Amino acid sequence: MDDFGVYAIFGVDEPPQQILSRREGWQSSTEIQPSVQLMVLFTRGDWGKRDSVSVELADERNIPINMGKLTPFNKCLSWESGEDGVWSSGATLTVKLIGGTTEFLDPGLALSQMECTPEYIPAVPALRECPGKRKRSQGEEKEEEVNEGRGKENICPKASEKVTPQRQSKNNHRGGQTRLFSQKEEQTATSSSQSHKAKGKQAKTPLQTAPLDKPSGRWGQTLCPIDPQTAILIGGQGARMQFCKDPIWKLCTEDLSWVPAETLAEGPTPEARIGHTATYDPESKRIFVFGGSKHKKWFNDVHILDTQTWRWTLVEAQGKVPPLAYHSCSMFRGELFVFGGVFPRPHPEPDGCSDSIYIFNPEMAIWYQPIVNGEKPAPRSGHSACVMQGRIFVFGGWDTPVCFNDMFMLDLGLMEFSVVKTGGTAPSPRRYLKSLYLLRVNCHKE
Structure with missing residues (x-):
């Protein structure tokens, strides 16, 4: 069973509240009262094939005042009232699941988004x-x-x-663009190449x-x-x-x-x-x-x-x-x-x-x-x-x-x-x- 969920704590003395789950859909919005001084957002459960959870904090005029992302490597975010750019007269918290399905991904077959050893090129x-x-x-x-x-x-x-x-050089085919913060395109190309080579052969566990x-x-x-x-x-x-x-x-x-x-x-x-x-x-x-x-x-x-x-x-x-x-x-x-x-x-x-x-x-x-x-x-x-x-x-x-x-x-x-x-x-x-x-x-x- 898919028990993945997003939870929030509104205040030091308040218990966690589940604000997003599989049965509730892929997006939810929650009103934050002006009396809330501290908010902590975190995930619980298996991420499966999900990429991230987009988090947006908007003021009473629906103008974004703070944003962030929850990922398998960054599972917690927090805001405190009174900080620069944070709510002072109430706000709306919107969380949205990005990418993936409800299927599980075997952790043993998963590659970290941050690779330790670069590929050797002579x-x-x-x-x-x-x-x-x-x-x-x-x-x-x-x-x-x-x-x-x-x-x-x-x-x-x-x-x-x-x-x-x-x-x-115009003939330099190795000079492709590399994004500082995302290797999704590289991972997709690598996965496609590995899948092509694996046809007719026993697949190897990465x-x-x-x-x-x-x-x-x-x-x-x-x-x-x-x-x-x-x-x-x-x-x-x-x-x-x-x-x-x-x-x-x-x-x-x-x-x-x-x-x-x-x-x-x-x-x-x-x-x-x-x-x-x-x-x-x-x-x-x-x-x-x-x-x-x-x-x-x-x-x-x-x-x-x-x-x-x-x-x-x-x-x-x-x-x-x-x-x-x-x-x-x-x-x-x-x-x-x-x-x-x-x-x-x-x-x-x-x-x-x-x-x-x-x-x-x-x-x-x-x-x-x-x-x-x-x-x-x-x-x-x-x-x-x-x-x-x-x-x-x-x-x-x-x-x-x-x-x-x-x-x-x-x-x-x-x-x-x-x-x-x-x-x-x-x-x-x-x-x-x-x-x-x-x-x-x-x-x-x-």
Whole structure:
């Protein structure tokens, strides 16, 4: 018997109430009284072939104020009255079952949505190179023609194969799109291929892969703090040149725990990438993801993740900005300030480094380039930048073969660069670093 159900607890002292079951249909709505201070939603029973349960919280005017998903890997959601975006004068809770049937799915035959071990794909060893300018020799050009279409990608600096991300080739059939938060299309294609091969033969039982309790090993990712207790991990590339199949995680610093967060987000998700930036705006509580690279493909798109509704939005921006990777992105007064980075050039020219400033205005959805005066930094990538007191401080980075340890300051009021003269011993030249602004508060006892 199918005993799957969705339950809710309205208040600390209230018992659980079943709000959705098989006999009651696939969708239900429940009124929430203003007196309810806490609500917990959870599932009980065998999920079978069901995909998820969509949850929407709407106010008295039927305007959605919070959304989420229950899945086999995320079986509980909670809201508390008084939080930002949560009901204050009553609300309506709507739950809807998505996908699946009433049949059971044998857990022993189920594959986890987050695979631990990526598929091994052999590749031809290459010389170590990094994402700055690089020169292509005649031998490399011939090798590149032979390997064209194999979809080679940036790999970890400690790995044996080092290839700079290049422009997407029209003949590259391995450069298909990979969603950050969903592998349903890949799973469907894999299942179809396995079914085709299994005709006339005894079917093999697939191995079960255990869910991850922490992110898989990776590089080229971003870790973006959104409040004092929470940070969001986005993207990255793991072993054997494979992009991570568990691309988004939530870090809770209170108990130092990781939670897979890909099931929470809806909307058009970014394509898998490395070398991008993720910048949080505390005013709008949104994360802005810009740029990056994947195989021979470069990006100049902007994706926004609303951390209140957990919905992705792809911005159709006006203006011009080149595809960039390993750049810096700083938030100041609601605008994104992008500096430096690597950009592609037509073959056989080497990839170039930028020394330009590009500004994105989210309200107008437009890119523009300001007039910048003063002593500008040399073109670079892999540098760090942080905002302090109306200024952007830039340190380090590199432009092949030069690695920097200089520091520049951009006055955001005057839009003027200047060299920062520091005392003491400067850090050694370095690239792919990060810098952070720490606020110091002095407390005095009376």
